[in-house]
Amino acid sequence: MKIGLVQFNPLVGDIAGNCRKILDFMQRGKAQHLDLMVFPELCLTGYPPEDLLHYPAMYDSVQSALVQIALETDADFAVLVGAPSLNFDAGKPWFNTAWLLAEGQIMGHQHKTLLPTYDVFDEDRHFEPGVERAPLFWKGKALGIAICEDTWNIEPEQPRYHRDVLTEMHAMGMDFIINMTASPYHQGQRKTRMDMARFHALRFQRPFIYVNQVGGHTGLLFDGQSFVMNPRGEIVLQLPFGEEGLWIWDSESSSSPISIQEYNETEALYKTLCMGVSDYFSKNGFKTAVLGLSGGIDSALVACIAADALGPEHVVGVMLPSKYSSDHSIQDSKELAKRLDILLEMLPIADPVNSVEQSLKPHLQNRAADVTEENLQSRMRGLLLMALSNRYGWILLNTTNKSEAAVGYGTLYGDMCGALSILGDLWKTEVYALARWLNREVERIPESILTKAPSAELRPDQKDSDSLPDYALLDAVLQQFVVEGKSPQEIIESGFDATVVERIVLLVNRSEFKRHQMAPVLRVSQRAFGSGRRIPLTFKFPEF
């Protein structure tokens, strides 16, 4: 059987547009005499449609798109597409369904059974789990259709779900395992997916066809990397990272392992961040990004990513020096802009800050300057950047990293401004590592930016290390507390100083309110701030 895998980049909610693209791919598939084309999970609505499913009227559009698609199939040419379907019985209003369309009609369907409701996933919110499970037949072959999570009930110690749908379908006879998925990227996820597929390929001795969504959807980034694995658990077709398109696998002829290009996790991370920026801009109809350049590592890295994602002609860096800004910060920003070939603007904040301090004089005088004056500078920068955004339609990129976001080392409505947080899921130590990798051949980011001590430059001679532990230590504790869900006591027992751990935990818990109003974060880890981590804003962290 000649099977087409479509690594598909939908626009969420754009049923008509996604349908047109599906029909275009189908023309190409027919021209290549494919027997079957496989699209990812919910490709008609894009994944995740979230509360667009709150509008039941959407059902008619979905149905009419399915009919259009079915009409383009024939006796030789079938497609598998994902779309929500209404549940008319008890339970949630929708199913998450795979449709087998062929011979100009609907040949069969399979509802998703295992619905992820954890981390960034909320499928139990809208979908009823499918109960019935049976292979779908096409050209004499039994297709074992799984939708994403359906194949992930593989934790031996404490299974996440009560059913093993592949075993159920295998018992009825299954020639291929087909997983239609929308599996977001995070670092390390590629290997986890391959291990999962190999586990199933080996235990059922069947080929495993994995078709993933691709593209950026605000913070949720889909890397594609679809593949076909043979029954020996070897990759026989590997689709590229982050690229939309059609690839073909012939089950009769291509079952030998191919040599896979070495996978560089850091390169994949960088490409994912670039894809996140470029898809956010293209899908929203935006052209040009603006960001403040402080002379520090975070804004330098964001400028690089933006220049690579959008083209340097669509990136504007703005220096907003204060009386505390060092000469080297200004020089470094100029040098960076020159190397990246991006437009550089200069908006000194001293005068407007002075004017504000004059207005606030009765409130600020006769005391030492403190966080009030520091935040004021940061907020003035936010205000000026947003003025440029309003004036020119430029979109402000946020440059906060995950370590800062975690401990609240940032000013709400100041440096926390921005439409999209580019580095909000990278610890500061990861920011450095990524910048080092970026500079591996050509020094795109001036070396002095990488070597200077991190500073917010909001008071004379300020250093991050005045208020925060060393980033290596900070990030190690944060990783355990925020990502791994370890209790403070467990972290201390793993070998960290109790005072340091307790202080970090306190800082994290105190700054939930800031993260609640933060820009959406490009998600590249297993647990990003945002919908993947939902902590109350009024709470006491339990003692344990």
Add this chain to the structure above:
Amino acid sequence: MKIGLVQFNPLVGDIAGNCRKILDFMQRGKAQHLDLMVFPELCLTGYPPEDLLHYPAMYDSVQSALVQIALETDADFAVLVGAPSLNFDAGKPWFNTAWLLAEGQIMGHQHKTLLPTYDVFDEDRHFEPGVERAPLFWKGKALGIAICEDTWNIEPEQPRYHRDVLTEMHAMGMDFIINMTASPYHQGQRKTRMDMARFHALRFQRPFIYVNQVGGHTGLLFDGQSFVMNPRGEIVLQLPFGEEGLWIWDSESSSSPISIQEYNETEALYKTLCMGVSDYFSKNGFKTAVLGLSGGIDSALVACIAADALGPEHVVGVMLPSKYSSDHSIQDSKELAKRLDILLEMLPIADPVNSVEQSLKPHLQNRAADVTEENLQSRMRGLLLMALSNRYGWILLNTTNKSEAAVGYGTLYGDMCGALSILGDLWKTEVYALARWLNREVERIPESILTKAPSAELRPDQKDSDSLPDYALLDAVLQQFVVEGKSPQEIIESGFDATVVERIVLLVNRSEFKRHQMAPVLRVSQRAFGSGRRIPLTFKFPEF
């Protein structure tokens, strides 16, 4: 049986503190010779604990608290408390459990079976549904324990769930229906609850004991209003609105209907908003609120609520007039502050705005002023208010209403600043109605504030009606689109002008990014912005 109903106001996550309060209530219950005390759902952790359940180490604290509580029970005195318990089998890591503690030990438990995962609820994220159902026995009586949603599978047309747990328990013999709940307030919810309870009381001919959490938990507000209903569906005990405490019902003697005080929905709404503010402040250890007073209705109403919630001595109003501010706005703000007896500060923004416009001169000159200049004023106000917040530890209240939030008629990082949105779930027409009600006896809000045409005063002679439809029309369309999930076509068919509907829908869809970074909203409707409505930020609203 003498049963104590504890309308309980926990602090989420504060297991030790909540446990202490539970033990105090138990002392009072024992002194009154109660047979049984009933606490609400998850009273040990507070509801909802959200991703604090991401920390499995919490289990030990919960268990040790349960032991402490059990040790205070005896052969005559039992309690029902709600707490999460670990699931050691397949599925989600926790159960949402009711514990029957008596005779110094654990006598029985019931896991929640029906888990709400819609609107603001995410219980499938953490909890495994309880499978087994049986009454728990105490003093010869069979207690049919339900936890919140367990009694809500009552929609005859399309049931939300597949089980009817009360019928199951009734079949085994059930003397009382006891619902331990954490049911948040919204307008109209009281009647819905009573109707639900009456339905069950009548069909099983059993008393219905309903024990609800009380208090504000950031945006989620619990009104209490617990009650006991007799088998004829009549209220025999009614607990007050918004008040923590212990009330007693004797099943032997008090089964006659009591006369219920007329329930005023508007008064309840106002009290709920006040509770939201006061609990947010007290639970977070905040003292004083600050807000910008524009001379308009929204800030006037927020000032009233804050003064009533915190005491006028803990509210600071700030006038931030610009060159476009009208004299009557300034006069009205002064008059309002005088009537409410709150502190009034004045911070004119003309000079700092001028200074910023000077800095931005190359970008702003040779063109007509537009939204850039307008937003700049709004953001300068935000900056100054946040400076006062930093300087004095005052907490900034946001004054955006739901109509503005819906159509994006507000400036991000400007008038959208604030720690808590007080009116973000009230349409502008509801804001007026509430202000009118507030003025019903004494004119607390100067009448001129209620009668002037709404204006943002960001350019000469600006009126809201320049850019928006009349609020009565706008709100009616928004209610259908945002709250009821009607498609644009359905709204048009219900009798609205197509152009108006399409424009409103476009404005709502274009401003998702603003609401994403908005302060948490006090929820008082069936569908509030925030976690109750999750729309992608990069999307096309489907055509249907």
